[in-house]
Structure formats: structure tokens, C-alpha cells
Amino acid sequence: MAAIVNLNGIAATFPGAEKPVFADIDLSIERGEFVIVVGASGAGKSTLLRVIADLLAPSAGTISHEIETRTDRREIAMVFQEARLMPWRKVSDNVALGLEGLSVSVDARNQRIADALKLVGLADYGDRWAHELSGGQRQRVGIARGLAVDPDLLLMDEPFGALDAITRQSLQDELLRIWEETGKSILFVTHDIDEAVYLGDRVLLLGGAPAKVVRSYDVDAPRPRSREGEDVGRVGAQVKADLSTLFDEGGGI
Amino acid sequence: MSRRTLLGAGGLFAFLLIWELVARSGVVEATLLPAPSKLPATLISEVTLGFWHQMVLASLNHYLIGLISGSLLGVIVGAAVALFPVLDDVQSWLARLLRPIPPLAWIPFAIIWFGISETAAAFIIAIGVFWINYFTAYTAVRAVDPDLIELASSFGHRSLGASLRKVILPAAAPGILSGLRAGLGQGWMTVVAAELFGITGIGQRMNEAAGLLATEVVIVYMLTIALLYGISDMLFVAAQNRVLRWQR
Numbered sequence A: 001m002a003a004i005v006n007l008n009g010i011a012a013t014f015p016g017a018e019k020p021v022f023a024d025i026d027l028s029i030e031r032g033e034f035v036i037v038v039g040a041s042g043a044g045k046s047t048l049l050r051v052i053a054d055l056l057a058p059s060a061g062t063i064s065h066e067i068e069t070r071t072d073r074r075e076i077a078m079v080f081q082e083a084r085l086m087p088w089r090k091v092s093d094n095v096a097l098g099l100e101g102l103s104v105s106v107d108a109r110n111q112r113i114a115d116a117l118k119l120v121g122l123a124d125y126g127d128r129w130a131h132e133l134s135g136g137q138r139q140r141v142g143i144a145r146g147l148a149v150d151p152d153l154l155l156m157d158e159p160f161g162a163l164d165a166i167t168r169q170s171l172q173d174e175l176l177r178i179w180e181e182t183g184k185s186i187l188f189v190t191h192d193i194d195e196a197v198y199l200g201d202r203v204l205l206l207g208g209a210p211a212k213v214v215r216s217y218d219v220d221a222p223r224p225r226s227r228e229g230e231d232v233g234r235v236g237a238q239v240k241a242d243l244s245t246l247f248d249e250g251g252g253i
Numbered sequence B: 001m002s003r004r005t006l007l008g009a010g011g012l013f014a015f016l017l018i019w020e021l022v023a024r025s026g027v028v029e030a031t032l033l034p035a036p037s038k039l040p041a042t043l044i045s046e047v048t049l050g051f052w053h054q055m056v057l058a059s060l061n062h063y064l065i066g067l068i069s070g071s072l073l074g075v076i077v078g079a080a081v082a083l084f085p086v087l088d089d090v091q092s093w094l095a096r097l098l099r100p101i102p103p104l105a106w107i108p109f110a111i112i113w114f115g116i117s118e119t120a121a122a123f124i125i126a127i128g129v130f131w132i133n134y135f136t137a138y139t140a141v142r143a144v145d146p147d148l149i150e151l152a153s154s155f156g157h158r159s160l161g162a163s164l165r166k167v168i169l170p171a172a173a174p175g176i177l178s179g180l181r182a183g184l185g186q187g188w189m190t191v192v193a194a195e196l197f198g199i200t201g202i203g204q205r206m207n208e209a210a211g212l213l214a215t216e217v218v219i220v221y222m223l224t225i226a227l228l229y230g231i232s233d234m235l236f237v238a239a240q241n242r243v244l245r246w247q248r
């Protein structure tokens, strides 16, 4: 498998801040890989995704993409925690956001919107307004919007963090299905360790000030996994132990 | 018919009835308070003499020119100031100084600069409308959720033009439209005053009639303004509801 994105010695510093949020981040994501980033709140997880999405310039280091650039798709797409739907657009027009500006014919665009909505189980919801949806449905629209531009890498920033436990579990399972169906690479941020080890091939623990990748865990459990599975539980316990050590050392906050 | 409609119609009818009775009782002189029953005939005579539509068209003309230029400038400048911090800093004292000046206080300068002309009337109307739109557009654009701007740029809409089109204008539309609507009313308030100085229009005709104590003519034009305001506001709200149909 080939890496589709490589981060070498990446650091990010906000203007006016003396210390970088994180520094010396090396990370490469393989095609089709499901990578999780965990870390305390404020550790810099969202900032890392914004650097990878090219929404923020790194203050040091380089990022290289091994992704073929094409005019009918975007290499990277982002899914946000609060769905971020535009209330003045119907669901299908929200999904269309990333397609506007790509060279995609009207027919192809409509097809891709329909496919993306179908993939997240909202085939019949294209004509609704955002405020007519539940929290879980809004989040699905956010995912469909990301999938519609056919990215190689999907960045997901605590996408299920604001949902109730039952909705969260069912969306986790749907995400796994979508991931298997589409073969996308996913970089997924969460602070929920159980979610991390249930979903990921690999879990990165971000911590310290400035933050770095403190440790990386391979989750070898075969798929489909059980949430109560032993291998999953073992990695989870390890991550939790390391996270609390880190917290005691004053590394997170 | 709803209770509100019934009571509303009843209130209006009672008002006209009391007015009529007071006017007929002879307690007040007829020139001071003409009876409402005299108004239809007055209106008909104003229309047949050709004054009514001449004055309405003239006022409408000042109104539209002033309204459109004031609204356009107000929205553009207000939005620009909200978008560019430098402009925001530059305007901070300037706006505080100029805004409290009532539009009618500009009448002397309007006449010195433009003479007793259509332009002078339109200018005075534009000033009032400008400030309303300036502040509502400014507030509406400032309140746009930066997360949505970030969202759009993450999907490739990065230039200022793209964020304006995809996010800022649609997100600020409810605020901007409410400013436009307030300006619509403000414009009718100033149009009459601007014409009192001899610029042809409803205001001038009212002034003329008042000089001859033809108070029923004055009232006909007062009601004409209420009617024009009502129609323009109704049309605007219908358009506004179409544009904002995404709001619940």
C-alpha cells in the first residue's frame, strides 16, 4: 500500500502565540487506511486537520500528497463536528457545495449528489431544509457532502461528538460500511477512546505542549469487530492508561 | 373571519364614525377638521383635475431614485466596512459624527447644491435610507458564522468573491432585507418633508392646499401616502418571504 499523504516535521503556530500548538509531527496515511487521532481537548487535533486540509499554513515542515489531481474531484474533504449545513440551502444543495467549481456536468453532479445521499441513507431527503433534520441526519448530510467530491482522504473532526450514544453507535457502523464500500482513507479525530479503537486501524495519541504524537497503537482486531471484543478492549485500556498518565504529567489540558 | 379581522375593521369604522360625528356637530370649524364623508369627492376632483397622478408620480420618482441609491450605497458600504477591518477603523468616528444628523437637516445643503430639483428631494431621501442600510448590513455581515466561511473554503470556495456568493450574502440576507424594509418606510417619511420646499410632489401639493385651508385635500394626500407605503411594504414582504423561504 502507498501513502497518500505524508507529513514531515509539521508544526503549527498561531499568530501572537510564543509556542507552537504542535511540532515535529510525522504522519503518513496509507490508501484505504482508517487512522484515528485522540488527545485531550485543546491538544491541537482540529488544528492538525486544518493544516492537512490546507486551511492553515504550517509554520514548519512539509506535506506531500500522493494524490492524482483531477478537475472533477477534490483530494481531501472535511467533515465537521457541528455538521455546518447552510440553512438557506436544501439538503441536496448542501451536498452540492464542493461540486460547485469542479468540472462536473449537471447530470453527473446530480448523480453524485444522489449517490452520496444514498450512501448515508438519506436518498429521499434531498428536498428538505437543514432545519427539518435531526442531529444524526444533519451529520449524515455533512458526510455525504464530503463523499460527493470523491476525495481520497476524508478528514473527520469529532463528527459524532455531539450525538446521543445510540445515534453515535449507528453512525459509527454506517461509517465503517461506507469506508469499506468506498475504500477512502479516513483521518478521524475523537476524544472517545472506545470509538477510536472500534473504528481505527491505527490510533495516534496526541499530547504535550507543544503537542506531538506521543504514541501510536495498531488495532489488530479483525473486522467486523465487536465493541466488547477482547483485542479492541485491550488497546482501548492501554490508550486510556497512557492518556491519564499524560494528563497527570500536565501534558494535556 | 377571525376575531382580529372583525375587531380591526370595527376599530377603523368606529374611528371614522366618531370623526364624522365630531366634524358634523359643528364643535370644530369645517376647515380645521373636514368630515371623512367629504374625502371621496375631493379625491375624485384631484384625480379628474390631473393633480393626483401627477403628484404621486413625481413623489414616486423621488422616492425610488432616493431609495434605490441610498439602499445600494448603504448595503455596499456597510458590508465593505464589516469585511475590511481597516475600513471599520476609519469609519468608527466618522459614522458616529454623521449618522445622528437627521436627513431633513440636509435640506439647506440639498437646495444649495442641487437647487429646487428632483435631485435635491432624492438626495434627502437617500441620506435617511443610507444610514439604516449601512448599519443593518454592517451588523448582518459581522454576524456571519466564520465556521461557514471556513466550510466553504475547505470545499474550494476561497476567494472573497466566492465567500460572498456562497456564504456571506445568503447568511446576511435576512438582516440586509430587514434593513431594506425599514428604509422603505423611512423613505416615505422623508419624501413629503423634502417636497415641502417647492419640489413638485405630494408634499408640495399638501403645502399648497394647507395655505388655502383646503384641509380635505391635505387629508386625501396623507391617506395617499399611507396607501403607497402599505402597497410598497406589502410587495416587499412578499418578495422577502420568497427569498427567505428557507427560514421556518
Ligand SMILES: Nc1ncnc2c1ncn2[C@@H]1O[C@H](COP(=O)(O)OP(=O)(O)O)[C@@H](O)[C@H]1O
Binding pocket: A014, A015, A021, A039, A040, A041, A042, A043, A044, A045, A046, A047, A048
Ligand atoms: N484561531 C485560533 N487562534 C489562536 N489560537 C487557536 C486558534 N484555534 C485554536 N487555537 C489554540 O490552539 C490549541 C489547539 O486547539 P484545537 O486544535 O482546536 O484543539 P483540539 O481540537 O485538540 O481540542 C488550543 O490551545 C487553542 O486555544
Ligand SMILES: [Mg+2]
Binding pocket: A045, A046, A047, A157
Ligand atoms: Mg477540536
